[in-house]
Amino acid sequence: MYPEVPYLLGLKVIPKQLPHKLAYPYNLPFVAQLDLVFREPVTFFVGENGTGKSTLIEAIAALSRLPVSGGGPNELADNHGPESESPLSKALRPSFRQKPRDGYFLRAEFHAHFASLLDARKRDPDFKDAAFSRDPYERYGGRSLHEQSHGEAFLAVLQNRIGPGLYLFDEPESALSPQRQLALLALIHDLVKTGKCQFIIATHSPILMTYPHAQIMSFDKVPLSAISIEETSHYQITKGILEQPGSYWKHLAD
Numbered sequence: 478m479y480p481e482v483p484y485l486l487g488l489k490v491i492p493k494q495l496p497h498k499l500a501y502p503y504n505l506p507f508v509a510q511l512d513l514v515f516r517e518p519v520t521f522f523v524g525e526n527g528t529g530k531s532t533l534i535e536a537i538a539a540l541s542r543l544p545v546s547g548g549g550p551n552e553l554a555d556n557h558g559p560e561s562e563s564p565l566s567k568a569l570r571p572s573f574r575q576k577p578r579d580g581y582f583l584r585a586e587f588h589a590h591f592a593s594l595l596d597a598r599k600r601d602p603d604f605k606d607a608a609f610s611r612d613p614y615e616r617y618g619g620r621s622l623h624e625q626s627h628g629e630a631f632l633a634v635l636q637n638r639i640g641p642g643l644y645l646f647d648e649p650e651s652a653l654s655p656q657r658q659l660a661l662l663a664l665i666h667d668l669v670k671t672g673k674c675q676f677i678i679a680t681h682s683p684i685l686m687t688y689p690h691a692q693i694m695s696f697d698k699v700p701l702s703a704i705s706i707e708e709t710s711h712y713q714i715t716k717g718i719l720e721q722p723g724s725y726w727k728h729l730a731d
Contacts, residue, residue, distance in 0.1 A: 515677075535565070583646045
């Protein structure tokens with residue numbers, strides 16, 4: 478039997494919380510009709526750039542008591558990235574089976590900010606994390622993330638930081654080779670089998686979308702709808718150009 482969704486069951490817009498004059502992010506096409514049900518412990522948000530995938534992930538982070546700039550509950554008060562709040566979260570109502578005790582929001586573009594935050598904690602003689610550890614690197618591979626390549630640092634976080642909880646990833650493939658993306662899929666699979674982990678991932682990677690039983694939500698149409706991997710433009714374009722590169726390049730060159 479495949480595990481049920483352990484934490485976040487759904488998200489719904491609260492119309493009366495929307496401002497009368499709609500501006501970003503409230504004017505994103507999906508917002509007015511948002512009534513999203515999470516049916517699987519792994520959900521992918523897919524769609525073109527600018528459709529609001531990252532904005533909704535940020536709102537979920539805020540509603541789940543995770544820092545909008547990325548990181549875990551320990552980083553809520555640090556504001557280590559350029560964004561510290563999610564306006565959209567104020568207009569959404571989440572439905573939880575139970576609130577996760579732990580979690581992590583991994584944002585590719587703010588990862589350097591997070592690495593610098595850990596380095597600052599290492600220099601702070603008074604630092605202690607929630608588990609009363611004095612070593613800020615302990616849960617992230619044992620050494621500074623700045624001393625590792627981008628891909629290595631990502632995997633150090635994923636392999637050492639993740640346990641039972643709710644995990645939000647915003648384009649994790651940006652730092653991972655295809656081989657490392659497969660390693661990430663294997664890690665997610667092992668964690669989902671415990672019944673204590675839920676993943677919501679914004680991605681453009683057809684490799685990640687192959688995860689068995691995953692719910693794939695398309696942001697390219699309103700309202701948001703579940704589609705198969707074969708229906709995504711990511712799959713169709715990748716498959717087409719790999720199978721017939723000549724025909725694609727004839728079009729591109731013209």
